[in-house]
Amino acid sequence: MKTPPIDNLQIPASEARALRADARRNVERLIAAARVAFAAEGSNAPLDDIARAAGVGSGTLYRHFPTRLALVEAVYRDSVERLCAEGDRLAATETPAAALVDWLRGFVTVVSEKRGLAAALSDEGRAQSLFGECHAMINAAGSALLDRAKDAGAIRPEVPLADLLKMAKAFALAAETSPEGPALAERLLALSMDGLRPRTS
Amino acid sequence: MKTPPIDNLQIPASEARALRADARRNVERLIAAARVAFAAEGSNAPLDDIARAAGVGSGTLYRHFPTRLALVEAVYRDSVERLCAEGDRLAATETPAAALVDWLRGFVTVVSEKRGLAAALSDEGRAQSLFGECHAMINAAGSALLDRAKDAGAIRPEVPLADLLKMAKAFALAAETSPEGPALAERLLALSMDGLRPRTS
Numbered sequence: 001m002k003t004p005p006i007d008n009l010q011i012p013a014s015e016a017r018a019l020r021a022d023a024r025r026n027v028e029r030l031i032a033a034a035r036v037a038f039a040a041e042g043s044n045a046p047l048d049d050i051a052r053a054a055g056v057g058s059g060t061l062y063r064h065f066p067t068r069l070a071l072v073e074a075v076y077r078d079s080v081e082r083l084c085a086e087g088d089r090l091a092a093t094e095t096p097a098a099a100l101v102d103w104l105r106g107f108v109t110v111v112s113e114k115r116g117l118a119a120a121l122s123d124e125g126r127a128q129s130l131f132g133e134c135h136a137m138i139n140a141a142g143s144a145l146l147d148r149a150k151d152a153g154a155i156r157p158e159v160p161l162a163d164l165l166k167m168a169k170a171f172a173l174a175a176e177t178s179p180e181g182p183a184l185a186e187r188l189l190a191l192s193m194d195g196l197r198p199r200t201s
Numbered sequence: 202m203k204t205p206p207i208d209n210l211q212i213p214a215s216e217a218r219a220l221r222a223d224a225r226r227n228v229e230r231l232i233a234a235a236r237v238a239f240a241a242e243g244s245n246a247p248l249d250d251i252a253r254a255a256g257v258g259s260g261t262l263y264r265h266f267p268t269r270l271a272l273v274e275a276v277y278r279d280s281v282e283r284l285c286a287e288g289d290r291l292a293a294t295e296t297p298a299a300a301l302v303d304w305l306r307g308f309v310t311v312v313s314e315k316r317g318l319a320a321a322l323s324d325e326g327r328a329q330s331l332f333g334e335c336h337a338m339i340n341a342a343g344s345a346l347l348d349r350a351k352d353a354g355a356i357r358p359e360v361p362l363a364d365l366l367k368m369a370k371a372f373a374l375a376a377e378t379s380p381e382g383p384a385l386a387e388r389l390l391a392l393s394m395d396g397l398r399p400r401t402s
Binding site: 097153154155156157159163164166167169170171173174178184187188191192193194195196197198199 | 375393398
């Protein structure tokens with residue numbers, strides 16, 4: 001006998017909504033706890049510890065994420081989605097130049113996180129499709145901010161998004177092996193924005 | 202019985218000089234051949250092949266470089282010395298800004314080479330002293346070029362040499378893992394020199 005989908009159960013609609021909201025909250029908590037654990041211990045951090053930190057049972061973790069890979073992918077995809085949502089928020093609240101720089105700073109963080117997860121993701125062919133999808137999301141968000149900054153005359157029109165992202169990625173890598181950490185990436189990014197040549201006033 | 206130093210042998214001074222010139226030429230050839238072999242095959246490239254490529258016998262290689270580490274160190278030190286000599290040449294022949302950028306391009310190459318040799322060098326405490334010495338040479342050459350560029354108004358006075366080198370190093374690292382190779386480092390360097398913000402004319 002097949003288990004009927006949750007929506008077909010004879011339970012009131014309001015209760016079904018509450019159950020779905022509860023499940024969504026658990027997923028969010030699990031992803032947040034996994035992000036912290038993966039950053040601290042690498043992508044092999046014990047799953048039971050992650051469930052405990054999220055305040056849910058291990059069964060709940062395995063029901064939402066049947067494999068470690070599923071959880072690692074969810075953490076990475078969630079970071080990219082948050083970065084892209086952050087792009088919209090920055091565009092609405094900051095000057096074009098500040099929005100772009102702040103967003104690139106967030107991109108640096110996502111790049112570092114992705115490198116930490118890469119060992120867990122890299123074996124799988126489906127990682128390529130995940131990376132492709134996330135890459136497209138990042139390109140769309142970055143293009144919107146870069147175009148806005150160019151329209152405002154805050155960025156030279158000939159600077160391509162690809163080079164901007166490669167530059168930010170280079171600084172993210174450098175920061176990883178530096179005792180200065182992320183502060184180095186931020187400083188080099190600021191230096192590149194202004195350029196090394198003096199500005200004629 | 203101790204072997205007397207070559208200068209005390211009863212051979213004419215002119216012949217001794219020719220012998221020394223010959224030895225120096227062999228050392229130069231061995232370093233050049235080792236650089237090519239290490240770049241192509243890593244620092245475990247067969248020493249006999251290096252001797253053959255340099256046109257000398259294996260005995261000559263082992264007499265000048267008793268260990269692989271000695272040869273690896275010599276290649277790295279030679280690269281740094283050439284980079285510093287190149288700084289003097291560039292200062293004498295190019296504009297301050299062009300000299301600095303060209304020199305940073307050479308620095309990028311040395312950084313990449315050093316990373317290739319790092320596995321062979323890293324175990325040894327003496328590598329730290331070699332790195333310290335080379336670092337001091339690079340700082341002296343870089344400072345001279347940067348100060349000259351600042352004096353000429355070609356670089357903002359507040360840009361520190363350390364950040365300039367960290368930036369070039371970040372681009373060198375990025376270029377290593379990019380299909381574009383060194384061209385990426387050069388493009389990002391040029392982008393950083395001008396800055397991403399438009400210049401008011």
